[in-house]
Amino acid sequence: MTQIRFALAQIDTCVGALDDNAAKVLDYSRRAAADDARVVVFPEMTLTGYPIEDLALRRTFRQAAWDKANELAAALKKEGLRDLYVVVGTVGTDHETSKPYNRLVVLHDGVVWAGYDKHFLPNYGVFDEFRIFKAGERSVVLDVDGARLGVAICEDIWQDGGPVSELAGRDIDALVTINGSPYEEGKTDVRFELAKRRAAEVEAPLIYLNQVGGQDDLVFDGGSFVVDADGELVERSPMFMEDLSYWTLDTAKVRQTRTTVAPMLDPDEEVYTACVLGLKDYMAKNRFTGVTLGLSGGIDSALVAAMAADAVGGGNVHGISMPSMYSSDGSKDDAADLAANIGAHYDVQPIEPLFKAFQGQLDLDGVAAENLQARIRGVIVMAYSNSKGLLAVATGNKSELACGYSTIYGDAVGGYAPIKDLLKTRVWELARWRNKAAAAGVGIGGLKIVGNEAGNPGAPLKDGVMIPVASIEKAPSAELRPGQKDSDSLPEYELLDKVLAAYIEHAHGRADLLADGFDEKTVDTVMRLVDRAEWKRRQYPLGPKVTALAFGRDRRLPITNAFRE
Amino acid sequence: MTQIRFALAQIDTCVGALDDNAAKVLDYSRRAAADDARVVVFPEMTLTGYPIEDLALRRTFRQAAWDKANELAAALKKEGLRDLYVVVGTVGTDHETSKPYNRLVVLHDGVVWAGYDKHFLPNYGVFDEFRIFKAGERSVVLDVDGARLGVAICEDIWQDGGPVSELAGRDIDALVTINGSPYEEGKTDVRFELAKRRAAEVEAPLIYLNQVGGQDDLVFDGGSFVVDADGELVERSPMFMEDLSYWTLDTAKVRQTRTTVAPMLDPDEEVYTACVLGLKDYMAKNRFTGVTLGLSGGIDSALVAAMAADAVGGGNVHGISMPSMYSSDGSKDDAADLAANIGAHYDVQPIEPLFKAFQGQLDLDGVAAENLQARIRGVIVMAYSNSKGLLAVATGNKSELACGYSTIYGDAVGGYAPIKDLLKTRVWELARWRNKAAAAGVGIGGLKIVGNEAGNPGAPLKDGVMIPVASIEKAPSAELRPGQKDSDSLPEYELLDKVLAAYIEHAHGRADLLADGFDEKTVDTVMRLVDRAEWKRRQYPLGPKVTALAFGRDRRLPITNAFRE
Structure with a gap:
């Protein structure tokens, strides 16, 4: 023996x-x-x-x-x-x-x-x-x-x-x-x-x-x-x-x-923690200590900001509110509340004067004018990144990336995209989970991850909620034109996410999708959007892979490579 | 028998x-x-x-x-x-x-x-x-x-x-x-x-x-x-x-x-033609009929514009001169001459007013202020792309991409980068070859490539030269600050390109590079630049591969995929 x-x-x-x-x-x-x-x-x-x-x-x-x-x-x-x-x-x-x-x-x-x-x-x-x-x-x-x-x-x-x-x-x-x-x-x-x-x-x-x-x-x-x-x-x-x-x-x-x-961990806790660890280690291995991102008051940027705060502390998060003429007061308030709840730096940089300066030369309309707003924001985020040495994080989710519902060089700028492999419906679920955890006393930095084993005390939250309820519950909008809603261009996310899972993850073809019970109009819309979005996805920055098939894992040399010959 | x-x-x-x-x-x-x-x-x-x-x-x-x-x-x-x-x-x-x-x-x-x-x-x-x-x-x-x-x-x-x-x-x-x-x-x-x-x-x-x-x-x-x-x-x-x-x-x-x-073809003709065919087919298969790009008066944008004109005709090229307070008159003239020689559309969009509008809010200096200029240009190029349905082409060459000597979301914007696999010294050689061919009567569209078998008559050229001699012969500069030269940040290209070939293509390590006869300072400078540039290269758009090792070929699904299920 x-x-x-x-x-x-x-x-x-x-x-x-x-x-x-x-x-x-x-x-x-x-x-x-x-x-x-x-x-x-x-x-x-x-x-x-x-x-x-x-x-x-x-x-x-x-x-x-x-x-x-x-x-x-x-x-x-x-x-x-x-x-x-x-x-x-x-x-x-x-x-x-x-x-x-x-x-x-x-x-x-x-x-x-x-x-x-x-x-x-x-x-x-x-x-x-x-x-x-x-x-x-x-x-x-x-x-x-x-x-x-x-x-x-x-x-x-x-x-x-x-x-x-x-x-x-x-x-x-x-x-x-x-x-x-x-x-x-x-x-x-x-x-x-x-x-x-x-x-x-x-x-x-x-x-x-x-x-x-x-x-x-x-x-x-x-x-x-x-x-x-x-x-x-x-x-x-x-x-x-x-x-x-x-x-x-x-x-x-x-x-x-x-x-x-x-x-074992709760499934939402597990995925949320994986995203936080991915960001935290990407920053540590690339020697970034802080992040910057646009805070629109919407759910995507709110969740990413919360993840960033959990990864490196709210004091290392620099949120920028960049309201346009189409931004609602509610959105601006939600962004400010979120920043306060996670203890982030918070600046307001209105884009209307910059938009007018460009329009004086270019006179754009339609999608080009919408993209211009997003790209002005991209320039501002990168200016913060360059001048303060911060990692720009992109806030796109998998549903919108799959459909190309984002502006390249606009809201898609950044070196890391923490939620790029999360469908929109999952984004909402994780936001709700994070609020529940906060209510149970899990403060910023309180997750159990590498380099964070000690945990931190909870932060004081407005109304006792970390991610404002309005950010989770309001109808998603890019706010690039008056009254715009995501559902003007995309199927409702509850439906869209199911079609995306079938078309992308399970490789169902058109006939399969119809047999799955999805209606013809939805199937054709989603297939057309996804097929056209490939180029934009290619431009998208790196982010964690958390499901079987992620977009954009596309390289041959590691990025966070510390070897010096 | x-x-x-x-x-x-x-x-x-x-x-x-x-x-x-x-x-x-x-x-x-x-x-x-x-x-x-x-x-x-x-x-x-x-x-x-x-x-x-x-x-x-x-x-x-x-x-x-x-x-x-x-x-x-x-x-x-x-x-x-x-x-x-x-x-x-x-x-x-x-x-x-x-x-x-x-x-x-x-x-x-x-x-x-x-x-x-x-x-x-x-x-x-x-x-x-x-x-x-x-x-x-x-x-x-x-x-x-x-x-x-x-x-x-x-x-x-x-x-x-x-x-x-x-x-x-x-x-x-x-x-x-x-x-x-x-x-x-x-x-x-x-x-x-x-x-x-x-x-x-x-x-x-x-x-x-x-x-x-x-x-x-x-x-x-x-x-x-x-x-x-x-x-x-x-x-x-x-x-x-x-x-x-x-x-x-x-x-x-x-x-x-x-x-x-x-x-057999002359080696410069062969590489030039490969680049033109790559662009032409990328456009055809993605259903683009025209391109847009910034024309700085420098050699990179001049060569790319000539290639684009050879691919789809000068009348389908939309060049944009975007001078700043640091742009020399010579550069502006060279850009205008090149556009006229290839028969391109040509607009001037000064960036100074836009730069001032951003600086009024952001007050940047150093590299952040330089990047801001490049990004304002990126926004303008993409505005042309979006509003006119043109393919934005990026003009970066392999030497600068390898060293990270470009601005992400700035001069690097675009869907296709025709010269991304050409070292800078090769860019000069191809420009000289194209001028020689023009002098011998090979006009715009006169190359023998797929879909262009008939050839076209030559276009009238200013001083009989397609790419202005000054664009080829002047010292390379990004013109982002007064008196700036590429050689402030990089070794001279004749030397740099040799080190890059050894370090990247032949995978020589530091000791090998010293044994190759390169001096220690140059070797350490180039290795540091290349090792740090990886992230930026990842963000770079697709372009033709014409040597054994190209950057950025990184995908799992073809882009120009016409299959519909």
């Missing part, structure tokens, strides 16, 4: 930041050793950050990562941690082809020990791994005090066959998996069911260690866990936070002892 | 435009049959257009493409073309997995005949095929009048092994390859050497039929050809034009008879 104490080091890494990532591994390893851990497990591509995209193709980067792994192994030994087994992910190189590997290594006794290369390379959705990495071809079993530990990396357990199948025949005592599994609503259950199936396949407990934190437009939710060979959940780490939890493998027992199991 | 007359139908398809593409196949097939062709060969994914990206994943699209192929086969038969063998590309489906295939079919005797599925799926550079398609697993030989024709699709001949190796053992009389091979400078020779090698491998002539035309940010250059088993070039179609050429296979002879061989 052997007992092995595992530390589950669920950390937030940064792409390219080899020094910072290695320092964090050293820190967590020290803590784990102090708590008598024998093995400490870190997420996929710990040292390099994940996903590193085409950065893996740079030889100089791979060399630097390799040097860093050796340096870290030596540092661990020097600190008296030579007996600890430190499981980390990094990038390797196939010296024959010079192609990179997505690699797991064990740091032990001062050296970089054992190498397992990811076998299944996902190449769908947000993943481009097959285009970047060479696939590993063999399974690896580690011997720790006589216990046999199989290893796998993320996608390896999502596909049938391959290394897990091989390990099933190798009499392992536990399967250690390191993951960089991006957040998607509902994915917690999917991962758990999958892990149960693989644990049964290898007839051993499965350790699922996931990355946490925002990286560019992805959010990693953590939520690491252990299931035993019977499929019982015996450990679960919290979501959205860095964490160091422990679990002890008893090789003599199938049914393992249950330790900490963090509770 | 058998003789087979092939027609090489080098056509310009449009992604998603099943009806138009099929109509073009029918038209070219009629002409080929009238000229006694036995086999007519079209490019890769003829019916669907190429590259179709994630559109292939939509079941409804695959069904529509399949129906269209059957309809086309029936139409060919109905027109009395039942004996012709029509080789086209389309999308197939693996019914077990529902995954799409990149498929070659032969339309003959009223039915869709034979199916070969692409084996090697490129997943590097601009290609994402492995993520989209399932790989084919078998080689196919067609029997036409007793002659044995092997077939392959594009990447199949770029990789060793696979279907070409198999065909080497199957005693074929010719290898027919259908291609969608995007333009890159210098690629003509690479393709030819490759084709020679494969012809030798299969001991038979190789027909290389390539697509022509712009599709989103790719340009396909055509330049189809035939090499015989000895590696002799026996036919070459022109570049950048639709074309129907003929070549007759004589199965009894190794050394085949030489027919038409189009001449």
Whole structure:
């Protein structure tokens, strides 16, 4: 009988930041050793950050990562941690082809020990791994005090066959998996069911260690866990936070002892928190400390401002009210109330004089005149961004982006778009959830996310409500012409969002949509709008992906890349 | 002994435009049959257009493409073309997995005949095929009048092994390859050497039929050809034009008879023409008839305006001079001269009054005030775009984009950026080439490209020069503050472009760059600028890719997609 104490080091890494990532591994390893851990497990591509995209193709980067792994192994030994087994992910190189590997290594006794290369390379959705990495071809079993530990990396357990199948025949005592599994609503259950199936396949407990934190437009939710060979959940780490939890493998027992199991979150809380964490980490990794945005009094900008306040504190949010001749008094009041509730800076910059100056030269009408108003606002927001060093955040939601119901270079300006993957109806739901949480005492910054573990006291709210009720309940309007309503151009959002889900997420064609029960006029309107909006979406800034299919995840190099050659 | 007359139908398809593409196949097939062709060969994914990206994943699209192929086969038969063998590309489906295939079919005797599925799926550079398609697993030989024709699709001949190796053992009389091979400078020779090698491998002539035309940010250059088993070039179609050429296979002879061989183009002419074709097709496929852009008097906007005039005629170009208090008289004159030379509409919209109106509210200085000027210009360009239905074209070059030397939402606005993949030194070279061509009588619209085969007479030029000499020869300046020069912020372009080529295209790290002989200060300046510019590049609009590594090709759905479900 052997007992092995595992530390589950669920950390937030940064792409390219080899020094910072290695320092964090050293820190967590020290803590784990102090708590008598024998093995400490870190997420996929710990040292390099994940996903590193085409950065893996740079030889100089791979060399630097390799040097860093050796340096870290030596540092661990020097600190008296030579007996600890430190499981980390990094990038390797196939010296024959010079192609990179997505690699797991064990740091032990001062050296970089054992190498397992990811076998299944996902190449769908947000993943481009097959285009970047060479696939590993063999399974690896580690011997720790006589216990046999199989290893796998993320996608390896999502596909049938391959290394897990091989390990099933190798009499392992536990399967250690390191993951960089991006957040998607509902994915917690999917991962758990999958892990149960693989644990049964290898007839051993499965350790699922996931990355946490925002990286560019992805959010990693953590939520690491252990299931035993019977499929019982015996450990679960919290979501959205860095964490160091422990679990002890008893090789003599199938049914393992249950330790900490963090509770599940409410679905709205989960999505809201994912959006906040995405923004917070995007700012931290790009070294922004404050944000600026236009506050119209509408629900989108109100929700984004609340998220920004939760991410970096209301005092770091600079809201700008930019009323036109068509803005209602109610909208202006709602914007001011929201800013006060979250403790944001608040300026008023009327656009009418600027609009008149342009019109004196250009004399525009119709949509061109409407876009002009939105673009003047875009110029003002970017002026705040440039002159004060603030991140401009865009406030568009997925429904309007899908339909092209926004002005490019106007309301769409910004470096990050926190709600770009939320349908409008979800925006309302999250606003209501945030108000409910505020009423229950969750003040600005009080969410449990990476770097914010302590929480903050609640802020004083006008009428006890964080997001003004009128912003949630009034009919949506761009206020670019007298009496304008979104419903002049779009189906009602309750209906629109259902059609969008069917057309985009589920790839239903026209005949399918009619069979789904949507009326012909609505179907044709939505399809025409979506098909025409592609170009505008391409121009749209980065934002978190929180559902299975997000728009605009479109790049080959990570943005928040701290690597310097 | 058998003789087979092939027609090489080098056509310009449009992604998603099943009806138009099929109509073009029918038209070219009629002409080929009238000229006694036995086999007519079209490019890769003829019916669907190429590259179709994630559109292939939509079941409804695959069904529509399949129906269209059957309809086309029936139409060919109905027109009395039942004996012709029509080789086209389309999308197939693996019914077990529902995954799409990149498929070659032969339309003959009223039915869709034979199916070969692409084996090697490129997943590097601009290609994402492995993520989209399932790989084919078998080689196919067609029997036409007793002659044995092997077939392959594009990447199949770029990789060793696979279907070409198999065909080497199957005693074929010719290898027919259908291609969608995007333009890159210098690629003509690479393709030819490759084709020679494969012809030798299969001991038979190789027909290389390539697509022509712009599709989103790719340009396909055509330049189809035939090499015989000895590696002799026996036919070459022109570049950048639709074309129907003929070549007759004589199965009894190794050394085949030489027919038409189009001449090679001058390297500057080739790149210039690729840029013009990319813009022309982007406009046609998105149904734009005119463009608008700011004309500063500088070289970038002058070259882009000349390209636009060559693409759609000077009368469809709307140039806007937007002088500020810092614009020199020389710059204003050069802009006006250029507009007159290309026959463009020309408006002057001073930005000083608008700048003052903003400054009265915002009181900016430094870079924020410089960006404000560029953004006011961006608003004006988009106002022209919106009110007149014109495509806004951006004028940034690759050197400044790589270094972030542009204003996002300012000079970077636009839907297409014709020179975004040209280094600044190349911009000067192409301007000089265009002037030389004009002096030799190549007027606006006189380039030989798709849809422009007839050419036009030359326009009258001021001083006999199309692009004013001062625009080419003066020191580059953004003119956003008094006396500003690009060289205040950037190394001289002659040096900068060399460092950029090494750092970006050849992935040299810092140590490599120093070993290349660049001085430390320059290397550190350029690396810092490039590393910081990533975010801005992401926001940049689409443009043609003309070198091996372009920025910003980042999408999963084609833009110019004419498919309607």
